[in-house]
Amino acid sequence: MTTEPTSSLLPTASASQVVAAMRRLVGEQRGPALWLLLLQGGATLAGLVGPWALGVVVEAAAQHRLAKVLVPVVLILLSATILRTLLSWWAGRRGGLLGARVLTRLREEFLGHVLHLPLAVVERAGTGDLLTRATSDVDGLGQTVQRALPEIVIAMVTVLLTIGALIWTAPLLALTLVPAALVLALATRWYLQRAPSAYLRERAAQGRVNGLIQESVEAGRTIEAMRLSRDRVAGVDHAVAEWLLAERATLRLRTVYFPISEATYLVPLVLSVAIGGVLHADGLLGLGALTAAALYTQQLIEPVDVILSWLDQLQLGGASLARLIGVGHVERQPVTDAEPQGEQLDADRVHFGYQPGHDVLHSLSLRPVPGSRVAVVGPSGSGKSTLALLLAGVYRPRRGRVTVGGVDVHQLASERVRAEIVLLTQEHHLFAGTVRDNLLMAAPGADDSALLEALAALDAREWVLQLDSGLETAIGSGGVRLNPGQAQQLALARLLLADPHTLVLDEATSLLNPRTARRMERSLARVLEGRTVVTVSHRLQSAVDADLVVVVAGGRAVESGSHQELLDAGGGYASLWWAYQGTPQAGPGVVAAEPS
């Protein structure tokens, strides 16, 4: 199952879903958003006083009546400057608040969706894609939301009000914006059609360099052993060359776009001065209005540049957003309200395949007596793990049924299934947090004595209490490193605390060394007395104590019975057992049912 392709199984939100989500997110922050608009509007208006004031001074100077206007104008300019400073400061704070709130909401929502993904989706999609979404997409979007959102709002307000001031001062000169806007729109469209993919390529190429270097460090031993050092250096050099190529591609785009936009920014100024100068000569426009208008066109440059420079970021941010929100659009199986009656787990003539026409399980039945121990053994790829996933309700059988207490397991909600059946695999993830956190997740209400009791049952009480802070000790990523045996013990203690009546252990101890695994299974058996335990394992030792051994091969149950019965029957199981024991009764030839 781990070899399933990892892409395409998690949805990406459509454009309309992204827009709807954005509207909702900003809508939730209507207060901060309105504040931002209001404050920035005030700051922009105060900033528009400057050109007006200079216009008045120039006009007055030309008419030699400066003395009258100078003091009031300069006082107005001074107060406007102070007001603008204060309002920009305030708007900056509110803007930051808005970005931070939206981003926090996004983060929390995303994790909420992740936490409630159906197990079947997690199982089939793998965690690679999710991991990318949780890291690069969230980070990429963070940049965009934190800075872009407020900056764009601020810039838009500034542009609109400045255009208003220009129209109010000299409506005719405002028309000079039109040709510039047209050129900019065309150039920007050209750029945006090419930029996002080029930047994605650039980012991927750079990520590849970093990834290769990091891997070279982590796998330093392997690389030295396989004598690959030179290849690695050559590989990174190649990746660096590719990265520079990708950078050159984006640089080419900017080499075209930047000078066009920069030159175009000046067009309104040039036209205003030229047309305004001619108009003034004809007495159609005051010198003050000409001056103020020219300066307003200058003041437009910065906010327009801010908006344009965020556009390509916004496109990339939109793609990240679509991938984040997409996780919330995973289709969910309908859930039943039916309550299981009793503890009987029953797989009845189950057929299942991951791809249509390629069944992995063929009419497989398993009906463990409640409270008994069943061992499922068989070679890799025989369908054992798939059977475990079906028993735990992760997948739905193509034909046949898997029921617990008469209810189809796959129809029960994940939260409901775990009260009945828990599947434990070789993946013993310890979460970053305290030992207590790692145990409490399975039994939120449990007190310390219950936790210690569970640990004691697995011989883990002693070493946990000897850790620096006992149950409070931080473990997992960034915390105290536990050895695989200890990690396993905690994982099993967690299982005990979850307290289901049926456990499915899929190679749960396979990563331990066989001796530890054996001891662990022993203590587990003691603790699990009275529960139904289905052990899926490639190690034959697990089968010795089982009430029932089922040998699965090629997706079918080929042998079943107790260990002794199977030995007496002298089939494949028996010959393998003897080979494993190292006794001369059977040679490898009997084991190899298939040619080697």
Add this chain to the structure above:
Amino acid sequence: MRLVAAADPGTPDLRSPDRFLWWLARAQLPNLVEGAAYGVLWMGALAALPLILGEAVEAAAQRRPAEVLAWSGALLALGVFAALAGVMRHRRAVANYLLAASRTQQLIIRCAARLGADLPRHVAAGEVASLSATDVDRIGSTFDVTGRFAGSVFTYLAVSAVLFVMSPAFGLVAVVGGPLTLLSLLACLRPLAHRQRQQREAIALASGQAVDVVGGLRVLRGLGGEAMFAARFAVAAERVRDAMNRTAQMAAILTALEALVPGGFLVAVTWIGARMAEQGQAGPGELVTVYAFAAFLLVPLATFGEAAQSGSAGRVAAGRVLTVLRRERELREHQPEFGAPLPTPFELSQGVLHDELTGARVEPGLLVAITSSDSEALTELADRLGRYVDPPPRARVTLAGRSLDELPLELVRETILVVDRDAALLAGPLSSNLDPNGGEPAGARPTLRSAIRAARAEDIVAGLAGGMNHNLPEKGRSVSGGQRQRLVLARALRAGPPILVLEEPTSAVDTFTESLVVENLRGLRSGLTTVVMTTSPLLMERADQVLVLDGEIVAAGTHQQLLDREPLYRTLLERELS
């Protein structure tokens, strides 16, 4: 402009961060000089715009439309020139960033290659990751800003001079106001950088939690704890929000400064200019010029602040890069005497491999299993046999009578391949992963196909999308632990070293498959020396010889011999089987 990676990054000057940065600078000096020149042209043109604008307004004030049009044309020409010089400056800046960054990346990978197995023992991978991402970026940025910095120095001085010529009072405003502005900018930039760092840390923490949840999602969804993790994450997200707010507060002060400084300049020059105009010393044109200058001056001043910040960040980053680049290999390596004949790997492998510390003797051409109840001791023995550690004093490891630490490391690696428990798969196509060195099968080297078949890894290859062309992600994350073990074994078999040391090669493989793998291993390595560190009875039973390690080698013989006469071995096995 040559934006190409260096074929060889050269030998860096590691004496100090400054010397390192200077060493980088020298390698791209022409590009730095060109960047500075374009920076001066670009910003010079921008700084000249107010002069032309003033002339145009003056002409308008004098009601001379022809002159207005001429000056407007000049304005346009200057603007176009500025745009062109600007993009040339940008191109040099990007090249300066990339040349410095890529050269540093190349140095880091060469250092990693030189340190090999040492590096992961001493440097956390995450640390190098931040080195190759963050610090390299900072070093690049230090070079990126140089062109703009040069332009800023030039224009700040030039504009101040022009203002002085127009009126000493104007000049005074620029000369006094400039440093004041710069100081207040720097006063904000430092705490801003600090808060941004705190914000990054908070974000890293929250991302770490998200990664943790995703990594353990199967466990989480199977066992419960969603509410608990959501609550924990909410706390982390809240902390990010607070950190972002604190950053925004500081950034808001900067925004306010950006409003205050030109505003203050404007008030001052409007006042002074108007007084001069009153006395007939300045016309409308001068007023507009001075006003536009005042607005322009913030650009060089802000650039000074940025340059100061990225310069100091670049030095810190260079210091961090140096801590890794300065590392030396820990293994002692004897340079063979010049001219002294060296044995070939094949000749070496015809002799006994002997660990004096434990007394382990591996006879050539056999499959030898070494077992112990102490798996750590087995790992240490494997490390000694492969010379991944220096031997303890007076206890050599010899091969064919020659001490391993007196042979060139390269020769030892060619002769002995140790596959440790954590042997990793690497990113890239499966085929080049399993067969990195390629080549025709010869002697000890089987074909890739038969190596894969021997490791029983065909079904894994068949199951991967693309088969042998499947592109493995970093560290081969798309395959499970058990699959990795078999693929790593196939790779080792295909490499066909004269001596192969395997640590627990079949621990994650089912008994059915294990027995087939062991049989294939015997066949494929017949006549070649193979050592397996194992506790698997199956492996021991099929080995030519079993060594029992308990501090030192306490027993040796075939599985059957040991069963018959060694009680310790029987206990070991019984514990394994019971």
